[in-house]
Amino acid sequence: MTSFTEVKRISECFVKPLRDLSPEAKQPFYFTPFELPCLNINYSQKGLLFSKPPPSENQDFSITDYLDDLRHSLSTTLDHFYPLAGRLATRKEENPPSYVIYLDPGNTSGVKFIHATADATVSDILQPGDVPLVVRSFFDLNNAISHDAHTLPLLSIQVTELVDGIFIGGSVNHMVADGTSFWHFMGAWSEIFKSKEQYCGTISRPPVFKRWVLDGFDPIINLPFTHHDQFIERFEPPQFRERFFHFSAAAVSKLKKKANAECNSNKISSLQAVIALLWRSVTRVRRLPQDLETSCRLMMSNRRRVNPPMSDDYFGNPIHVVRGTTTVGELMGNGIGRAALRLHEAVVNYNDAVVKESVESWIKGPFIFKPGQVIDQNFLHVGSSPRFDMYGCEFGLGKAVAARSGWSNKADGKITMYPGREGGGSMDVEICFGSSEHMMDLECDEEFINALWTE
Known part of the structure; x- marks a missing residue:
C-alpha cells in the first residue's frame, strides 16, 4: 500500500431512531461524577475490518444495498439506544453561578453515518509493522472532545469500502459510553442487522439508562463554572x-x-x-x-x-x-x-x-x-x-x-x-x-x- 492512500468521503447523512421518542425518553439524561470529568477527553474510536463476501453465482455483493441495510438497522437500534441520537446541552444557574451539563435526548439530531472509499486492501491494513496511517482516516471526529457534542453528534459511524473489504468504524463521545457500552451497542446493532424480517421489536440485552447516584446526593450536579473556557483544554499529542x-x-x-x-x-x-x-x-x-x-x-x-x-x-x-x-x-x-x-x-x-x-x-x-x-x-x-x-x-x-x-x-x-x-x-x-x-x-x-x- 502506498503511503499516500486517500480516504474519500462519498456521502454522509444523519440517522435518527425509527420511532418517535416517548415523553419519558425525552427527559434530560444527567451525567454522573464518573462521566463529567471527561469533558476534555477525545471521542473513543474503535472499529472492525471485514473481508467482502466472495461473488456468488447469482448476485455480486452490492455496497448500495449493504449501506441501506446498515442505515435501516442502525435506525432501529437507536430505538433502544436513543440517547446516542441526542446532543449535549448546558443550563446556566444564577445562584450560585454554575453550569449543569446534560444530554438532551429530545434533540434527536441523529447519529452521523458516512460512506467512504479507500484504494487499499485488507492485506494492506494487516501488513507487518506499524499500523498504516490510513487507518486513522477510517474514523470521524478525530479532534473532537466530549464537550463538542453540544453541536457535534454523540456517535459517528464511518463505513469505508476497501478494494476487497469493509471497515466499520465508530467514534463515540467518551462521556456517554465506555468500551463496555460501545460494544454493547455494536452487538445490538449487529443482532438487529442479522435478524432482518425476523426482528420483533426486542433485543437480547436492553440497555439500562437509570443513572447511578451516590446515596444522599442530588443526581443533578452543578459545575462551579460560568463559562466553558474555564475548563476546556484541547491537547495535541506528539507523533507516535x-x-x-x-x-x-x-x-x-x-x-x-x-x-x-x-x-x-x-x-x-x-x-x-x-x-x-x-x-x-x-x-x-x-x-x-x-x-x-x-x-x-x-x-x-x-x-x-x-x-x-x-x-x-x-x-x-x-x-x-x-x-x-x-x-x-x-x-x-x-x-x-x-x-x-x-x-x-x-x-x-x-x-x-x-x-x-x-x-x-x-x-x-x-x-x-x-x-x-x-x-x-x-x-x-x-x-x-x-x-x-x-x-x-x-x-x-x-x-x-x-x-x-x-x-x-x-x-x-x-x-x-x-x-x-x-x-x-x-x-x-x-x-x-x-x-x-x-x-x-x-x-x-x-x-x-x-x-x-x-x-
Whole structure:
C-alpha cells in the first residue's frame, strides 16, 4: 500500500431512531461524577475490518444495498439506544453561578453515518509493522472532545469500502459510553442487522439508562463554572507509532502460570500477567533511572465495584483509573510475578468504599481532567479489554478479520487490549511509542519476544 492512500468521503447523512421518542425518553439524561470529568477527553474510536463476501453465482455483493441495510438497522437500534441520537446541552444557574451539563435526548439530531472509499486492501491494513496511517482516516471526529457534542453528534459511524473489504468504524463521545457500552451497542446493532424480517421489536440485552447516584446526593450536579473556557483544554499529542502484537491462548496461559508461580499464588489473572510483562518490557526499552517511580494505569469499570452493583448493561461511562506503582529498580529487579502482584493489589483494593469516597470527594470539589497534565514518560496507560465481544459483531459479513482503533486518546505508553480473533483467551495488544528506537528495541527485547512463543 502506498503511503499516500486517500480516504474519500462519498456521502454522509444523519440517522435518527425509527420511532418517535416517548415523553419519558425525552427527559434530560444527567451525567454522573464518573462521566463529567471527561469533558476534555477525545471521542473513543474503535472499529472492525471485514473481508467482502466472495461473488456468488447469482448476485455480486452490492455496497448500495449493504449501506441501506446498515442505515435501516442502525435506525432501529437507536430505538433502544436513543440517547446516542441526542446532543449535549448546558443550563446556566444564577445562584450560585454554575453550569449543569446534560444530554438532551429530545434533540434527536441523529447519529452521523458516512460512506467512504479507500484504494487499499485488507492485506494492506494487516501488513507487518506499524499500523498504516490510513487507518486513522477510517474514523470521524478525530479532534473532537466530549464537550463538542453540544453541536457535534454523540456517535459517528464511518463505513469505508476497501478494494476487497469493509471497515466499520465508530467514534463515540467518551462521556456517554465506555468500551463496555460501545460494544454493547455494536452487538445490538449487529443482532438487529442479522435478524432482518425476523426482528420483533426486542433485543437480547436492553440497555439500562437509570443513572447511578451516590446515596444522599442530588443526581443533578452543578459545575462551579460560568463559562466553558474555564475548563476546556484541547491537547495535541506528539507523533507516535503503533504496532500490534499477538499473544496466543497458550502464550497467555504460560505467562499466567509463570506469574503465579513467582508469587506462590493462584490469584494473578491472565490479563494481569500479560500487562505485567508489558510494563516491564516497555520500561526496560525506555532506559529510565532505577530510582524513578513508574506506574501502570488500568481503566476499571465501576459496574461491579459498587455495592449494590450496577447492571452489566448499564449504559454510560462509569470508569476510573487504578494504578500499580513501584520504582524502576524494583520493577526490573524482579520477575513478572512481582509486577503482576502490584497490579492485582491495585485492583482488589479498589472496592465499594474507595469508589464512593472518591465520588463524594469529587462532588464536593468538582474538577475536569486536562489530558496535557497527565502525560509523562514514566507510565503505561492500559485501555479497552480482551473481554469485549468485538468479534461477535458480524453485520452480515461473517467474523471480522481484525479490530482496530483510531487516532484519539493515544500517546507514548498507551496500550490498547483486544481479544484475539481465534478466541480461547488469546489477546491482541496495540502498543504506542513516540520513539522509533523504543519500538525497535521492544521487538528485540528477549523477555517480551520469548513470551510471544509457546514452544
